[in-house]
Amino acid sequence: MFDRDRVNKLLPWISSPILLLVFLGAWQFAVSVAGVSPFILPSPAAVGDSLVTMFSSGTVWAHIKVTLIEVVVGFAIAVVIGTALGAILGRLPWLERALQPAMVAFQVLPKIALVPMFVILFGYGVTSKIVVTIILAFFPIMLNVLLGVRSVDRGHRDVMRGLGASRWQTFRDLELPSTLPYVFAGAEVGIVFAVIGAIVGEYLGANEGLGHLAFTSLNALDAPGLYAAIVLLSVLGVVLFFAVTLAKRLVIPWHESVTKM
Amino acid sequence: MTREATARHAAGDTSAGPVAGGSAARPEQAPVELELVGVSKVYQTRRGLVEAVKDVDLSIRRGEFISLVGRSGCGKTTLLRILSGLLPPSAGAVRASGQSIWKGANRDDEALRRFGLVFQDANLFPWFTVAENISLPLKLRGVGKAERRARAEELCQQVGLRGFEGAYPRELSGGMRQRAAIARALSYHPSILLMDEPFGALDALTRDKMNLELQSIHAAAGATVVFVTHSITEAVFLADRVVLLTPRPGRIRSVTPVDLPRPRSLQAQSSAQFQAIVRELRTQLDEEP
Numbered sequence: 098m099f100d101r102d103r104v105n106k107l108l109p110w111i112s113s114p115i116l117l118l119v120f121l122g123a124w125q126f127a128v129s130v131a132g133v134s135p136f137i138l139p140s141p142a143a144v145g146d147s148l149v150t151m152f153s154s155g156t157v158w159a160h161i162k163v164t165l166i167e168v169v170v171g172f173a174i175a176v177v178i179g180t181a182l183g184a185i186l187g188r189l190p191w192l193e194r195a196l197q198p199a200m201v202a203f204q205v206l207p208k209i210a211l212v213p214m215f216v217i218l219f220g221y222g223v224t225s226k227i228v229v230t231i232i233l234a235f236f237p238i239m240l241n242v243l244l245g246v247r248s249v250d251r252g253h254r255d256v257m258r259g260l261g262a263s264r265w266q267t268f269r270d271l272e273l274p275s276t277l278p279y280v281f282a283g284a285e286v287g288i289v290f291a292v293i294g295a296i297v298g299e300y301l302g303a304n305e306g307l308g309h310l311a312f313t314s315l316n317a318l319d320a321p322g323l324y325a326a327i328v329l330l331s332v333l334g335v336v337l338f339f340a341v342t343l344a345k346r347l348v349i350p351w352h353e354s355v356t357k358m
Numbered sequence: 359m360t361r362e363a364t365a366r367h368a369a370g371d372t373s374a375g376p377v378a379g380g381s382a383a384r385p386e387q388a389p390v391e392l393e394l395v396g397v398s399k400v401y402q403t404r405r406g407l408v409e410a411v412k413d414v415d416l417s418i419r420r421g422e423f424i425s426l427v428g429r430s431g432c433g434k435t436t437l438l439r440i441l442s443g444l445l446p447p448s449a450g451a452v453r454a455s456g457q458s459i460w461k462g463a464n465r466d467d468e469a470l471r472r473f474g475l476v477f478q479d480a481n482l483f484p485w486f487t488v489a490e491n492i493s494l495p496l497k498l499r500g501v502g503k504a505e506r507r508a509r510a511e512e513l514c515q516q517v518g519l520r521g522f523e524g525a526y527p528r529e530l531s532g533g534m535r536q537r538a539a540i541a542r543a544l545s546y547h548p549s550i551l552l553m554d555e556p557f558g559a560l561d562a563l564t565r566d567k568m569n570l571e572l573q574s575i576h577a578a579a580g581a582t583v584v585f586v587t588h589s590i591t592e593a594v595f596l597a598d599r600v601v602l603l604t605p606r607p608g609r610i611r612s613v614t615p616v617d618l619p620r621p622r623s624l625q626a627q628s629s630a631q632f633q634a635i636v637r638e639l640r641t642q643l644d645e646e647p
Binding site for chain 2: 274352
């Protein structure tokens with residue numbers, strides 16, 4: 098009758114809509130009862146109207162497309178570079194040692210501070226945002242892959258050695274699959290950073306994109322437009338994150354981090 | 359019967375006649391399958407050189423079941439890793455059917471194709487299903503998919519994992535995982551099985567059951583088995599000969615034939631003869647400093 102497991106599984110599906118309603122309620126309360134100026138905080142309905150207008154006029158699609166391209170292309174390149182560098186450094190401990198100070202310096206550097214530089218170098222178009230996205234997203238992926246390459250289980254290596262497996266077979270059946278969870282762990286962090294990179298790039302200098310839309314709305318004192326752009330950016334971030342999670346579920350269904358739905 | 363077996367017994371002086379009497383299917387006339395000649399292993403550690411194994415001579419005949427026992431840290435695992443070609447010896451030779459398994463610093467992978475290894479941990483690959491894990495050695499040998507699947511099903515049946523072919527290792531219990539690991543080692547019909555405390559992590563009941571199963575697998579496959587354990591009872595129950603190692607450096611203390619008829623039931627463990635062998639081995643083990 099009272100199945101604890103099933104309730105546990107259903108719980109987020111019940112709690113999330115409630116949390117969303119509470120959030121919207123508090124927002125509406127702040128506007129209509131607490132009397133916050135609509136120039137600072139427009140009502141949820143006004144933001145909704147703004148969204149409807151954006152979609153009915155169709156102007157927003159171009160912005161969505163630009164931001165999406167920046168994030169997806171930058172992220173894809175970051176995955177390739179991060180995986181390749183991580184795999185190389187994982188294999189060559191001396192190279193990792195040699196590069197470690199430089200890597201630490203790069204890691205602690207506030208990379209957002211470099212965004213204006215990339216805008217100068219690569220212009221106001223899509224390229225500079227892709228570069229920012231790559232710079233932000235590749236690092237967590239590289240670090241995870243490096244760790245993954247080092248973490249191949251000794252016992253598993255013994256099995257392959259005992260069976261006389263070739264280098265290629267060891268890579269295909271052992272090293273690659275055992276590193277994949279690390280690639281995805283890095284990618285889940287990387288996709289979030291990639292979205293941040295694209296948005297900050299657009300804030301600082303762009304002529305298209307959702308970040309640019311938010312920025313121009315702010316300058317035009319169009320509060321509903323600004324909030325609508327923020328909502329779209331949030332939705333974009335969530336959708337992309339879930340896309341990565343979905344890919345993980347499909348590629349490594351065997352891993353502990355993948356729970357059964 | 360003589361239990362005064364000494365290191366000389368191990369030194370390959372098996373030509374002198376039957377080492378053990380017993381049931382008809384005993385391998386005392388069989389040719390030597392596996393040989394350790396003057397094997398030593400020295401490790402370089404931060405605190406200097408450590409001798410793990412010293413001057414081990416051992417001849418194992420085809421179809422024979424050898425148990426290697428000793429205290430923990432006595433070099434049992436090192437010796438087994440040397441036998442299985444995972445570790446090169448510092449001195450001495452390892453021969454399979456008369457051929458050295460090392461050619462200089464390189465392993466002779468051809469000779470090792472007849473070896474099946476089972477480790478302390480099941481070491482199943484979590485990304486493969488049970489069937490894929492079991493048939494991995496066949497995949498590495500280029501056997502086709504259909505044949506691999508058929509063999510995996512057959513083995514699941516044999517080791518009692520029927521119905522779990524499609525399961526992932528994380529869905530199995532410890533005993534089931536170890537069974538899958540044994541099935542993997544059996545998949546390509548190895549003539550030599552090398553097992554390093556495969557049941558060490560299991561509870562006593564499961565262990566008894568696995569021992570019975572291993573006995574029947576050994577009888578059916580006719581493979582030569584070297585079985586490392588720290589349980590004297592388990593060693594005696596399974597073995598044709600029990601090899602006792604001294605600790606640090608590991609040397610052969612004694613080789614004790616076990617003359618009990620096969621197949622052995624768990625009840626055989628309470629027989630006077632069984633108990634006498636166990637007592638003798640325990641005494642030898644306790645004599646050490």
